[in-house]
Amino acid sequence: MKELNDYPYIIYRQLPVLGEKNHPLCSSQEGWDFIYEDLKFAAEHLPTKDKVELGCLSSGAAYGMLARAMLYAERWKEASDAAAQVMNQDYELYEDYGKLFTNSRLVPVENKESVIEFGYLKDKFTYSFDYFYCPPSDGGYAEISPTEDLVSSYQMADGSEFDWDNPEMAANPYEGREPRFYATILYNGCQWKGETLYTYEGSKDGFGLGGGTTSTGYYMRKLMKEAIQPKGTSFTGQGDLTYYYMRYAEVLLIYAEAMAMQDKLPEALDALNQVRRRAGFTKDLTAATQTEFMKLLRHERKIELAFEGHRFWDLRRWGLASTVLNGTSMHGVKPIKVGDNEFTYEVVDIDGGKTRVWEERYARFPIPLGEIEQNEAVQQFDEWK
Template sequence: MKVFSKINLMVSCCIVLLSGCNIDPELTDVYSEEVAWSSEANLELSLNKFYPLIGQTYYTPHVNQDAFSDILKMNTPSASSNLFTLGSSMITPGENPLGNWDWGYTWVRTCNEFLDGMRQHGGKFPEELRMRAEAEVRFFRAYVNFEMAKRYGASIILFDQLPDGPSGARSTPEEVWDFIASDLDFGALHLPATVPATLTGKLTKGAALGLKARAMLYAQRWKAASDAVDALDALGLYDLHPDYDKLFQMRRALHQENKESILEFGYSSPNFGYSFDYFFCPPGDKGYSQVSPTENLVSAYQMADGTDFSWTNPAHAARPYTGREPRFYASILYHGASWKGRTLDTREGGVDGYAIGGGTTSTGYYMRKFFDGSVKTQDLGFQPGELTFYFMRYAEVLLIKAEAMAEQGNIEQALQALNRVRKRAGFRQDVTAGSKGDFMRLLRHERMVELAFEGHRYWDLRRWDLARTVLNGINCTGRVPVIVADTVASYREVDADNGKKRVYQAKYNRFPIPSVELQRNAQMEQFDEWK
């Protein structure tokens, strides 16, 4: 996704993070390493280059990843996610649209270069600054290693210092998860609990503990995950925002209190914004409509009273978009929805109408979550977006604790955490579970809905070993209004996959080592299932 930027990203971050600092530039086109370590201000500049890792392109990568799952459908048939989910292309050692091997090792080396420089030149700085700077970079190294670990079965090459590769043999999963946990423990020890408002978005103890909880969930280290959440809660800083819809309409410039945000990335339009709305909004907004929610997700949103929605219920089928839970209206645009001063029209031939081929919805739905509905773009055009991106929010942390406690056999505490998220969603009646299996069905539903479009669904199904059934041999559907005498007579089911069945091979649960790595690294061996 294109990012609107009139100034260099690193300089943009400096303006936000270091306003008031005076840096005397050295007029040269090449800076020596000594310049980078010559002052505290330059040290902060060096740290800022890591922050684009957590949200430079807003939610675009997360939406694209969710399109490999069952909750989003790219509307253009030739989109990468469609080619792979429908089996036109297959994941191989030579081609993997979700792989990140070279990206990961580029960033690991960048992290280790900084840490090596700190060892050589950091003695001139106060100890507190040195420890905090190292903690920031080790957080980012842990994040990069985690993103690789979840793709390659936590069997990757570990580098804790220069020189690095990628070269060498794969480490064991235990070694990888230990390394990630160690970096994040260091972060939790040396990062500040809070930062001033002018430094919002800088790393804190909560960020390190939140990422550790997420990583340990993938590692199936259930107690380590729940312990990380308990340590985060002990800080006494975080809570759910009272309004799910307004949570995703936050602008950092307004300085609104938001205890749900554990780590965020902020924007400042027009100098530094994003083009997300332009690419994903409905055509009636003058957007490119690249993606649509599927009926698989839309039907998962319950009724406001907590009962399940069903098209086989005559009352539901007659008025399917009435009386649903608040997260539905915050997340989904549907036929008849009020939006930007107009009414959405998804009937065939309508301004937002259903069609197969791209440029409009292939399911009868559009995303609502993450869009700025305050500007009538159909009249005024698009401006660079400036809503907050959340790398980690407290609702996810509660769901991590819920799952981790259930896996430890403590269903009571698991339900407490789960029901906190549901109460914010407007449900008055707590859900109950008589067994771990019953609870996990509730938990999986809740993560699907609460975290929709935030890039978790594909990876969740994969780590639960459900992708091989949920994403294989099925097709995603939608619903389109049938109009008779200017009235909606019914909603016709449509096949968003246009007659094709989805393909997910069991070996996709661990991606293959890329061919180029096998060719350049004699110590690297391919996974057995990919030989």
């Protein structure tokens, strides 16, 4: 339902009779009700986190998924109630945002932020994430380049906004930023695997359009294992970090959004500020209206959950994709070396002067052609005919 944005499914409450192909689609309401019933049943019958083995789903996991589902359904009371169930169990924010994403099953740590996780084990169940996304000097393919549009969204450590028009900030753009920036982004002059990483043109990890290296002046740090792939060795079988499908921080942000949409701003702000305090901010945010709060909430989800698979779906469910992703272009930063370890920075268009396109029909996917051909009771959506 999330991916297809209220896509009406066919619901089978019992095994279908063999050969019966023509089944009508359910309504959006019926689809969300079915999901609610399933997850609520699971949440009420699964054991709590403290009574399940590592890697097994708990009541908190089911309530977390229920909260996420109801957020997408815009059923705010059900979303906040489900999130509150998680908040009343044995979960809390891990104290260090950066270290959170370097946890490995091989070195168990007490981490009460994990709600649903995939734990990888070296030489048994591993991944090739670093191989595809790390800088080329590591032997990788650099297939993800964080945009300047994201990087500029990271605030200064004191909570003020970063601004390229501020001469002091522009001269040293990577000094004094909030801790989540350093845990998420590799930038020109940062330390990576015991060396200084440079992204100016001509360096081994330098800026360049066309693939194989950064096209924005940045690489991703979050979700990458700094100890992996020493020079001259293979990536094979080395990936063993924990990937979080759902974290307690997301649950707090779900609760915050759902409470705000019920005009309960004090509760919403408290949940939002819990996430920000863990990020190192000492001054709590305030908002007098729902509109003001949602601006803060959208920023926080963009930063806190970066590279965890939420941004696209958030923009679409908020109805913002048609403005953020349409008629716009993405940007990067080209470091220019002007002396020994001295640089200036130029913000550049990385889309070659072209603009991105988002059509209104992208708000939901078309029904697969194979489904229509096999089921006479199903018709394609008008916008996709």
